[in-house]
Amino acid sequence: MTAEYRFAVNVTPKPGILDPQGRAVEGSLDHLGIAGVSAVRVGRRVELSVAAADEAAARAVVERLAAELLSNPLIEAFGVELLQATSSTTSDARAGTAEAGAR
Amino acid sequence: MTVRIGVVVFPGSNCDRDTLHALDLAGAEPLELWHEQASLDGVAGVILPGGFAYGDYLRAGVIARFSPVMRSVAAFANDGGLVLGVCNGFQVLAEAGLVPGALLRNRGLRFLGRDIRIAVEQPDTPFTHLAGPRRPLRLPVAHGEGCFFADPATLDGLERDGQVLFRYVREDGTVAAETDDPANPNGSLRAIAGVRNAAGNVAGLMPHPERASEAVLGSDDGFGLIRSFVASAEAGARSDAGRGLEVIAR
Numbered sequence: 616m617t618a619e620y621r622f623a624v625n626v627t628p629k630p631g632i633l634d635p636q637g638r639a640v641e642g643s644l645d646h647l648g649i650a651g652v653s654a655v656r657v658g659r660r661v662e663l664s665v666a667a668a669d670e671a672a673a674r675a676v677v678e679r680l681a682a683e684l685l686s687n688p689l690i691e692a693f694g695v696e697l698l699q700a701t702s703s704t705t706s707d708a709r710a711g712t713a714e715a716g717a718r
Numbered sequence: 719m720t721v722r723i724g725v726v727v728f729p730g731s732n733c734d735r736d737t738l739h740a741l742d743l744a745g746a747e748p749l750e751l752w753h754e755q756a757s758l759d760g761v762a763g764v765i766l767p768g769g770f771a772y773g774d775y776l777r778a779g780v781i782a783r784f785s786p787v788m789r790s791v792a793a794f795a796n797d798g799g800l801v802l803g804v805c806n807g808f809q810v811l812a813e814a815g816l817v818p819g820a821l822l823r824n825r826g827l828r829f830l831g832r833d834i835r836i837a838v839e840q841p842d843t844p845f846t847h848l849a850g851p852r853r854p855l856r857l858p859v860a861h862g863e864g865c866f867f868a869d870p871a872t873l874d875g876l877e878r879d880g881q882v883l884f885r886y887v888r889e890d891g892t893v894a895a896e897t898d899d900p901a902n903p904n905g906s907l908r909a910i911a912g913v914r915n916a917a918g919n920v921a922g923l924m925p926h927p928e929r930a931s932e933a934v935l936g937s938d939d940g941f942g943l944i945r946s947f948v949a950s951a952e953a954g955a956r957s958d959a960g961r962g963l964e965v966i967a968r
Contacts, residue, residue, distance in 0.1 A: 633865065633905070635827045659776075684784070687777060687813065689820045690867060 617666045620673035621699040624681045627658035629692050661685050662698065670700060721952035724751040724761035726791065726807075728771035728782050733804065733928060737767045740928040740941070744948040756786040763800040763951030764791050766807025768860065768926060778821065778863045779809030788814060800844055800951050801920045805861055808912070808922030817915050817922045818876060819868040821861075825897065825905025829862040833937070834903050836884040836911045836925055837891060843914065844950030845883060845921045848942045854887050855939040857925035859903050864924040866906035866913070873908055884912035884923050 628634045636657035644652050663680075667673035677695050686693040723746045727734045734750065741748035749759060753771075758764065772781035782788060788810065795801045795816050803811040811817045824830060835854035838846050849855065868876065876882050886894040886902040886909040894901035894909040902909045904924070912923025927940025 632867065633822060633825065635823050635825055639827055684780065685776070687780070687820055689869075690822065 616702070617668055618670075618673075619664050619666050619701045620670060620697060621662065621664045621701075622673070622677045623696040623698055624661045624663070624677060624685050625658060625694045625696065626661070626681070626686045626691050627656050627693075629690060632690050658691070659685075670697065720745060720747040721763070721948060721955055722747045722749055722759070722761045723948065723951055724749050724758055724764045726751045726753065726764060726766050726787055728753045728769065728785065728810075730771045730773055731767050731769035731806070733768035733806075733926065736926075737765055737804070737928045740931040740944045741765070741948065743931060744941070744945045746948045746951070751787055753782070753785045753787045756790050758787075758790050758794055761951075762955035763802070763947060764794060765947070766791070766801070766803040766810050767928070768805030768807060771806055771810060774806070774863075777813065778806060779811075779813040782810045783814040792816060795915075795920045798917070798919050800947065800954055802845060802947055803920075803922035804926055804928065805859075805864075805924055808924055809863065811920060811922045816920050817913055818872055818881065819866055819910075819913060821863050821924070822865040822867050823863050824861070824903070825865055829860075830864075830903045831860040832858065832903070834859050834911075834925060835887050835889060835901065836923075837887045837893070839882050839885055840880050840914075843883065843918060843921070843946075844954075845914065845943060845946050848946040848949060850939075850942045854889070854891050855925075855927075855930075855942075856937045857927060857930045857940050859925050861904070861924055864904035864906065866904075866908075866910040866924075868907065873910075876910075876913060877908070879916065881913050881916065882908070882910055883914050883921055884925070885909045886911050 634656050637655040641655045665673040665676050681693045723741050725734050725737045727750050738748040809821045833856050838849045888901040914921035927943040930937040930940035
């Protein structure tokens with residue numbers, strides 16, 4: 616029996632990596648009259664579904680995908696977040712916030 | 719004997735024709751290598767041209783890295799074969815881990831298309847030995863993600879081992895600054911415009927030598943780099959599978 620797991624992978628520039636997009640966002644805050652916002656980092660979020668026997672197997676696939684394709688380990692860090700697990704037989708769904716943001 | 723050089727064509731490559739033309743001018747037999755083919759058709763060298771392979775989706779160069787042709791190019795490179803990546807081709811090589819470092823979004827965020835100047839830092843390599851007298855080369859750049867990045871230890875290693883091939887310089891030949899210097903168009907660390915791998919047979923650079931290979935294009939400063947590549951591939955083909963290139967290059 617397999618289930619379907621919906622994940623989000625959040626990719627962000629590693630600390631110390633130049634992030635001109637983040638800087639540009641910060642630079643625009645003045646125009647909005649917003650003060651006190653700093654350290655803006657712009658990254659990327661990828662959501663995907665994986666069919667697997669259990670959550671650990673699904674997570675292993677996502678971790679590999681995130682490390683080899685979705686992020687460049689030289690310049691980016693990633694975090695994997697479980698959004699939802701759906702059993703294919705019972706169709707019961709649960710929101711998976713408990714294990715979110717492991718990294 | 720004319721030497722056969724492969725030019726990889728990804729969906730989104732746009733400098734492949736220019737590169738084929740420049741190779742033809744340099745006396746090589748250029749050959750297109752389609753991204754879905756795994757065979758390199760017996761070429762003696764491979765050039766990854768500029769463009770936007772696979773639309774540059776996700777990150778510039780990353781999707782291309784997993785194409786059938788790139789698996790063969792990686793094997794060819796690891797076996798000592800001569801490989802040059804220009805602009806997007808450099809990004810593909812970096813993503814594939816075939817050359818050190820990464821190419822980040824330009825510091826100024828803008829896509830830049832204009833002429834810049836680079837100095838040849840290593841004149842005795844298969845990629846540069848026919849570059850001509852030591853003076854800044856005027857070549858065009860056209861990229862949005864060309865800011866060369868590596869951690870400080872890696873940068874030190876690249877400098878120590880002679881892996882920095884090209885640097886952005888000002889008109890007077892002095893090395894450009896990392897920030898607020900138009901001579902360094904993308905804010906590359908230590909003004910690095912091109913590097914090679916530790917073995918010395920794989921190189922990448924952001925500027926376009928193929929777009930500066932005839933006087934009619936406004937500059938033929940890049941032609942020496944194309945000629946270097948062709949001559950080295952030819953020498954490598956003669957001396958069996960690209961070994962001993964450094965010796966022949968001198």
